[in-house]
Amino acid sequence: xxxxxxxxxxxxxxxxxxxxxxxxxxxxxxxxxxxxxxxxxxxxxxxxxxxxxxxxxxxxxxxxxxxxxxxxxxxxxxxxxxxxxxxxxxxxxxxxxxxxxxxxxxxxxxxxxxxxxxxxxxxxxxxxxxxxxxxxxxxxxxxxxxxxxxxxxxxxxxxxxxxx
Amino acid sequence: xxxxxxxxxxxxxxxxxxxxxxxxxxxxxxxxxxxxxxxxxxxxxxxxxxxxxxxxxxxxxxxxxxxxxxxxxxxxxxxxxxxxxxxxxxxxxxxxxxxxxxxxxxxxxxxxxxxxxxxxxxxxxxxxxxxxxxxxxxxxxxxxxxxxxxxxxxxxxxxxxxxxxxxxxxxxxxxxxxxxxxxxxxxxxxxxxxxxxxxxxxxxxxxxxxxxxxxxxxxxxxxxxxxxxxxxxxxxxxxxxxxxxxxxxxxxxxxxxxxxxxxxxxxxxxxxxxxxxxxxxxxxxxxxxxxxxxxxxxxxxxxxxxxxxxxxxxxxxxxxxxxxxxxx
Numbered sequence: 006x007x008x009x010x011x012x013x014x015x016x017x018x019x020x021x022x023x024x025x026x027x028x029x030x031x032x033x034x035x036x037x038x039x040x041x042x043x044x045x046x047x048x049x050x051x052x053x054x055x056x057x058x059x060x061x062x063x064x065x066x067x068x069x070x071x072x073x074x075x076x077x078x079x080x081x082x083x084x085x086x087x088x089x090x091x092x093x094x095x096x097x098x099x100x101x102x103x104x105x106x107x108x109x110x111x112x113x114x115x116x117x118x119x120x121x122x123x124x125x126x127x128x129x130x131x132x133x134x135x136x137x138x139x140x141x142x143x144x145x146x147x148x149x150x151x152x153x154x155x156x157x158x159x160x161x162x163x164x165x166x167x168x169x
Numbered sequence: 170x171x172x173x174x175x176x177x178x179x180x181x182x183x184x185x186x187x188x189x190x191x192x193x194x195x196x197x198x199x200x201x202x203x204x205x206x207x208x209x210x211x212x213x214x215x216x217x218x219x220x221x222x223x224x225x226x227x228x229x230x231x232x233x234x235x236x237x238x239x240x241x242x243x244x245x246x247x248x249x250x251x252x253x254x255x256x257x258x259x260x261x262x263x264x265x266x267x268x269x270x271x272x273x274x275x276x277x278x279x280x281x282x283x284x285x286x287x288x289x290x291x292x293x294x295x296x297x298x299x300x301x302x303x304x305x306x307x308x309x310x311x312x313x314x315x316x317x318x319x320x321x322x323x324x325x326x327x328x329x330x331x332x333x334x335x336x337x338x339x340x341x342x343x344x345x346x347x348x349x350x351x352x353x354x355x356x357x358x359x360x361x362x363x364x365x366x367x368x369x370x371x372x373x374x375x376x377x378x379x380x381x382x383x384x385x386x387x388x389x390x391x392x393x394x395x396x397x398x399x400x401x402x403x404x405x406x407x408x409x410x411x412x413x414x415x416x417x418x419x420x421x422x423x424x425x426x427x428x429x430x431x432x433x434x435x436x437x438x439x440x441x442x443x444x445x446x447x448x449x450x451x452x453x454x455x456x457x458x459x460x461x462x463x464x465x466x467x468x469x470x471x472x473x474x475x476x477x478x479x480x481x482x483x484x485x486x487x488x489x490x491x492x493x494x495x496x497x
Binding site (some may be wrong): 071082083084086087088091092095098101102105106107108109110111112113 | 192194196197198200201271306308309310311312314316317318319321322323353377378379380381382385
C-alpha cells in the first residue's frame, strides 16, 4: 500500500484515531508520518529509556561463558553458578547490588575512587563524568524499580549536566 | 567449651559470632560441583590447614552428634542435613569452618558474651593463613565472590545472640527490633517462629556486605548492640519486683523438681532463671551452668550426653533427670 499522504512511498506507519467514536485510519510512509507529527507519540516513553544501548541485555538470555548458568537460573535459585558469573552478568549487577547492599562496588575500589575524585577535584570535566555516571546508575535502578517519577527527576539532572 | 564461659556483657549477650564466606578460585560454586570436584575442594582445604585444627568428614559423624552441633549453633541445619562436606574445628570450638556448605568455605569464630574484636582477630588469623595457601575467588570490583550475592564483598557476617527477657516483658521488643531492621541489620528470634519467639533469645546480624570495610560493619553492629544492651538493663531495673522474684523462683522450683520436661518448656524456664541469676535475684546457680543447660537440654545434645538414642517420652524423662542433677 502506498502512503495516503504523498502517494509515492510504501506505507509503513499505520495511524489510528478515535475521537468520540469517529474512527479514522491512516496509512503513511515514515517520512510523512514524521512531518505530520505522528511519530512523536512513541517519544512519550522514550525519555524513560534514555539510552536504548543499555537495554541490549534484555534481548538475549544471558549465560555465563564458564559454567553456562543463566541469569534466569539465578532468579530461580538465588545463587550464582561460579565466580565468573559476576563478570558475565555485570550489566545487571549494579541495580541488584544497589538493592541488596546500597553500594555497587567493593570497598577497596570505592576507596580508590574517592582518592581519584580528590586528585581530580580541580578538573571539572572528570568531576562531571563521575557525577554523570553516578546519576545514570541511579536512573537505571529507579527504572527497574518502576519509580518513574523519581527517575524523571534524575533524567532531567542528567540532561542538565550533559547540556552544559 | 566456650559457651560455658562468662565474659563481657554476658548478662545480656549470650555469644558473638563472625562468619567469612570464601570460595576457591577456578571452581564452580558448591551447588554446581559433582562429587569428584567436591572431594577436590575438601582435599585442598584439608592440605591447607595446620595441625591445630581437626578436619572431620561429615560422613564419619553420626547424625545425633551432627545435629547437636546445630543446637550449639556451631554449624547450620542445612549443612548437617546434607550428605557431603567437612568440618574444620579447633580444640575449644572457638573456630569452626564448614567446607562445601553454600560456599566452599564458611569460616566462623565464636566467643562467649559480647566480644567482636577477639572474634575478628581469630577469624582473620585463620583465614589469612589459609589464603597464603589457597587462592580465593576475588575481584577488584566486587571483592570476595560468593555463591549468593547477598554475601559478596567482605563475605562477612557478624551475629550477636542476645537474651532480652525484660524488653520482651514490657512489650517494647517488636518496636526495638523494627528499628534495628530499619538501620540495615537483620533480627530473628532463635527459637520458635519469628513472631512468637520463645526463650527470649534473638540474633542480630549485619545485612550488607558490599562496599563496606570490615571495621565499618563491626562498628555499626557494636553501636546498635550496645544500645540494646543498655535498654535491656534499664528494662530489667524497671520490672524488678516481688512478682518477678516469685516467677524466677517458681521456674527454678520446677526445673529442680520436675520428672518430665519438654525441650520448649525447659528453655522457657531456663530463660527465666537466667534473668534471675543476672539480676542477682537468685544465687543458687551459676550463670555458666544456666548457659550450659540451655544448650544441653536440646534433643540431640541431650542424647549425646546420655550416650543413647531416646524416644520422645524417654527424652523428656532424661531431660528432667539431667536438669535435676545439674541443679543439685
